[in-house]
Amino acid sequence: MNHEHxxxxxxxxxxxxxAPDGPGAEVERAGDIVRHVGPxxxxxxVLWSDLDADRADAAIAEQVRYFGALGRAFEWKLxxxxxxxxxxxxxLAAGFVAEPAETLMVAEAAAVAGEVVLPEGVRLVPVTGPEGVEPAARVHELAFGSGDHIRERLPEQLAAGSVVAVLAMAGDVPVSAARMDLHPGTRFASLWGGGTAPEWRGRGVYRALVAHRAREAVARGYRYLQVDASSQSRPILERLGFAPLTTTTPYLHA
Incomplete structure (x- = not known):
């Protein structure tokens, strides 16, 4: 894989x-800025910017004014x-607050679409309707501290057919949840989630969820998998064949 390409x-x-990420969302192109305006x-x-030192401060101020007029907090994804x-x-000087940096990692989907190997007693259950949303949200609460965004966004994504979501179940207990956002017309699918209940970490559940989603991506014709990897998931993804391409840091403006 040619990293620069x-x-x-x-x-x-x-x-x-x-493209917009769901119903009611729009992507706007304003000069050197591409921004996503959601409900x-x-x-x-801000998804994209093409700025130099002479234009940057004015462009930042304009986005603060624009989203402020909408009454929306927003993120500049740098x-x-x-x-x-x-x-x-x-x-930072304009009042943004930086979240922890992550690593943009990419792999050829076919290269990581191997056998799905799960711990004994664990099975994968596709999330296809509302009944799977709450278990997924509860796992995210255990892994990340909050599952509200899952409750808000996942039903819309499922209805639109823009996501592949899956639960890892130990008996009747959800122990991990993951999703893959689909980007029709592109060569990329994006992996999100994968958070695992603390007592099940280090037992191969995360790796199995990556392999499962890679197989789903290949079946749908996507060539690449993309992940914004935390410091915790990056070593696992590197061992699975993902390559780091650059960093990505969310800058938030309330």
């Missing part, structure tokens, strides 16, 4: 030419290769 492809297909409970933020080089400091 794939990063350029990612920038074009999922940032510059991004009240949806994601609002990638390590975005310019200008001091864009991070300019965002």
């Amino acid at each position: 794939v990063l350029a492809l990612f920038d074009r297909e999922l940032r510059r030419e991004a 009240g409970h949806g994601w609002n933020g 990638y390590g290769h975005d310019g200008p080089a001091d864009l991070d400091r300019r965002l």
